Amino acid sequence: MKYGQNNLKYAISANDSNWLAYAYGLLAVTYNGLDKTEKAKACLEKCIPYLQAVPAAERVDFYDDLAVLYIDKDRNQARKVYETALKYGQAPLTYYGLGYLEYMDGNKEKANAYFQKALHTKEPLLKLDTYDNLLNLYYKNGDFKEACHYASKRINLKDSLDLQAKKADVGRLQMKFDYDTAQIKLKQRIFFSVYLAVILIFTGILVYLLKRIKASRLNQQILQDQLLIHIYQKKLGDIQKKSKDMPSGNVTNSGEDEKQLKRRISEINEYTIPQKLFCVVIA
CATH class of the missing domain: 1.10.287 (Helix Hairpins)
Structure with missing residues (x-):
């Protein structure tokens, strides 16, 4: 926390837009880790005026992080933030967030479309959550065949991740x-x-x-x-x-x-x- 606050002071003194964006972003991550979501949200909102100085591909991350903080309390605002993120890049996490919002609102077809795009992610944990949501989506829709299909994919991925974790543990033990x-x-x-x-x-x-x-x-x-x-x-x-x-x-x-x-x-x-x-x- 102390480092983040000092970093922000130096960024303000330098009046560097790129630095300010990342300084507020760092504080937001710190506050979120301390479960102070409102302060984290405030820091991310302060980033927005400085995001023009941040590469477009990286702006998406700021908007995705902000949308997550809105998703439980203000779905409409979360949707607007995700849609803004799409202007700067088509990140799987953005599609996952939009899919989750449509799923919560009962729009199963839109949710499915967004989840399918989210599956292009290279992040195994995000893919695992997407399989989980698709499984629930098809199960509630009565399409048990598709539900089983995604359940199988989820199990295979989970087993693969567990195996990798075990190998990593064995590797660490061997190194020790x-x-x-x-x-x-x-x-x-x-x-x-x-x-x-x-x-x-x-x-x-x-x-x-x-x-x-x-x-x-x-x-x-x-x-x-x-x-x-x-x-x-x-x-x-x-x-x-x-x-x-x-x-x-x-x-x-x-x-x-x-x-x-x-x-x-x-x-x-x-x-x-x-x-x-x-x-x-x-x-």
């Missing part, structure tokens, strides 16, 4: 099912991706921690080896110092001890170098 299935699969993929990522991260952290523990142990071993080397080097220094002061007969034993210490120092260094490299990489 496909969407829900896709969402479930997406959630599963996300869950497994997160689960895998957590496992990989946890594994990486575990491997890193294990390597750090190993590196820590190696550092301790390296320190111990360095301490041992320091001890051996000190002993080696002492032996070399003593060898200079020893008689030549005792130098042989000292030489053997010196060789053993040098060999031990060399072995420890060879063993320690890879450990040092591993610790550097981890660090």
